[in-house]
Structure formats: C-alpha cells, structure tokens
Amino acid sequence: MAGQHNVMxxxxxxxxxxxxxxxxxxxxxxxxFSCAQKWIDDFSTALVEAxxxxxxxxxxxGRKKRVRITVELNQRRIISRVHDxxxxxxxxxxxxxxxxPDPLSERGRGIMIMQAFTDQLNYSFNPKTGLCVELTKACxxxxxxxx
Amino acid sequence: MKFSQRDYEGYVTLDLKGKxxxxxxxxxxxxxxxxxxQQDKKHVIINLRDIEWISSTGIGIxxxxxxxxxxxxxxxVIVRVGERTQQVxxxxxxDHIFKIAANEDEAVEFFKKS
Numbered sequence: 001m002a003g004q005h006n007v008m009x010x011x012x013x014x015x016x017x018x019x020x021x022x023x024x025x026x027x028x029x030x031x032x033f034s035c036a037q038k039w040i041d042d043f044s045t046a047l048v049e050a051x052x053x054x055x056x057x058x059x060x061x062g063r064k065k066r067v068r069i070t071v072e073l074n075q076r077r078i079i080s081r082v083h084d085x086x087x088x089x090x091x092x093x094x095x096x097x098x099x100x101p102d103p104l105s106e107r108g109r110g111i112m113i114m115q116a117f118t119d120q121l122n123y124s125f126n127p128k129t130g131l132c133v134e135l136t137k138a139c140x141x142x143x144x145x146x147x
Numbered sequence: 148m149k150f151s152q153r154d155y156e157g158y159v160t161l162d163l164k165g166k167x168x169x170x171x172x173x174x175x176x177x178x179x180x181x182x183x184x185q186q187d188k189k190h191v192i193i194n195l196r197d198i199e200w201i202s203s204t205g206i207g208i209x210x211x212x213x214x215x216x217x218x219x220x221x222x223x224v225i226v227r228v229g230e231r232t233q234q235v236x237x238x239x240x241x242d243h244i245f246k247i248a249a250n251e252d253e254a255v256e257f258f259k260k261s
Contacts, residue, residue, distance in 0.1 A: 015170070016168045016169055016170040016202075016204070017170065019166065019168050019202070020165075020166050023166075023199075023200065038230075038234075041200075041230075041231045041234070042234065044200075045200060045231065045234070045235060048168075048200070048202055049202055049203060052168065052169075052202045052203060052204055056169075056204065103243065103244050104210060104213075104214060104244070105210070106206075106207035106208075106210050106211050107203070107204075107207055108203075109203040109206060109239055110202075110203045112238065112239060113202075113203055113235060113238060113239070116238040117234075117238070
C-alpha cells in the first residue's frame with residue numbers, strides 16, 4: 001500500500017443504530033489497503049466507542065444534532081476525528097486521573113477502550129464547533145498476516 | 148441487536164445477534180431479566196456467537212443482566228465469545244466478573260456445581 005492515501009468523511013445522526021455503518025465504512029476502507037483484520041477490528045472498536053460517546057454524552061441523542069467522523073489512512077497510520085455538537089467535558093481529568101470504574105458499574109469504560117485500542121487519544125474543544133476526539137494508530141500488519 | 152430465547156437442558160439461553168450497542172435494547176433486556184427472575188429462572192446462558200462486536204454501552208447491558216440474576220441468587224454464564232468481543236473483555240478484565248464458558252454444555256456443568 002506504499003504511496004496510497006485515503007480520506008473519508010461520514011456524518012451520522014445521534015442514534016446508536018448508525019454505529020454499524022461507521023464500522024462497515026472503516027472496515028471497507030482498511031481492506032482496500034490490505035490491513036490485517038485484527039488491526040482493523042481494534043481500530044474500529046475504538047472509533048465506534050468514540051462515536052458512542054459523541055452520541056450519548058456529547059449530543060445527548062439530540063435528533064437535530066450530528067456526529068461528524070473523518071478517517072485518514074495512509075501507509076504509516078490511521079487517524080480519525082470524531083466531532084460532536086455538545087458542550088464538552090473535563091477530558092484532562094478523565095485522561096490522566098480517572099480511576100478505573102467500579103467492576104459492576106454499567107458505565108465508564110469508553111475511554112479505557114479507546115486508549116487500549118489506539119496509540120494516541122487526544123481531545124480538543126471549541127465552543128463553536130463542539131468536542132473533537134482524535135484517535136491515532138500506527139499501521140500494523142497486512143492481510144497476508146491473517147493467513 | 149436481536150435476540151431469541153430457548154431452553155437448553157432446562158436453562159434459559161439467550162442467543163444474541165448483531166451489534167451489542169445499547170439504545171432501546173437496553174430497556175428490553177432489563178425487562179426480560181426482571182421477568183426471568185420473577186419466574187424463578189435464575190440461571191441464564193448468554194450466547195454471543197452471533198455478536199459482531201460490542202461497545203461499552205453493550206457491556207453495561209450485560210452487567211445489568213448479571214447483577215439482576217446474581218442478586219436473585221442465580222448464575223450468569225456467557226458462552227461462545229467471538230474474537231473481537233473477547234479482545235474487549237480482555238482489555239476490561241471482564242473475565243474477573245463474568246463466568247465465561249466455551250459452550251452451553253460447559254455452562255450447564257457450571258450451574259450444576261454452583
């Protein structure tokens with residue numbers, strides 16, 4: 001896949017039923033680059049989690065609010081940015097000092113999943129445009145490694 | 148996510164299918180577990196063979212079901228976990244919470260010993 005570069009943009013309503021479309025789009029894009037299936041699955045798991053948070057915590061399921069997702073894939077890495085239209089949150093606290101959730105808590109595992117399945121997780125907030133989560137993962141393995 | 152209910156060796160078995168992501172299915176699942184416990188069906192097998200992937204909200208659904216069953220004195224066993232879902236379970240160390248078995252027979256053995 002040397003020299004190839006691809007960018008994709010998706011805009012979805014604030015509804016979990018569209019998460020499958022996000023996963024499918026990333027899977028298709030990464031397969032075009034012959035990425036290893038496990039690598040695709042790991043990244044997509046993190047991306048779906050970012051979209052879940054954007055829908056639930058950012059847009060609070062708002063019917064008129066959208067989640068915008070960009071995915072940029074080249075021979076070195078994949079970067080995805082997930083933008084919601086919410087009011088943001090104290091992400092510095094969650095990224096550096098958040099204790100692990102109570103084992104029996106029904107919530108609070110999203111950031112753990114994103115951190116585990118990516119190399120870098122960054123947040124930024126703009127009052128005019130909302131929260132942006134950036135997920136980065138270095139390319140690892142090709143489809144030939146699956147066989 | 149869709150699901151169907153069947154009986155396996157006298158135990159309630161729920162076959163889940165699709166993407167376990169939360170949303171409206173969370174309430175359906177909560178009501179189902181309450182109903183099962185009220186019917187004294189406290190041991191439940193959750194078959195994840197046809198689950199493509201799971202999100203943190205999907206895990207919340209499973210934990211709620213687990214707590215409902217355990218608080219009623221029952222057991223909750225997850226079987227046939229796919230590779231992608233297993234990765235998430237590993238990261239979150241959910242094997243420390245859920246009993247995870249290879250298949251329904253192993254789950255039944257666990258129920259009989261518990």
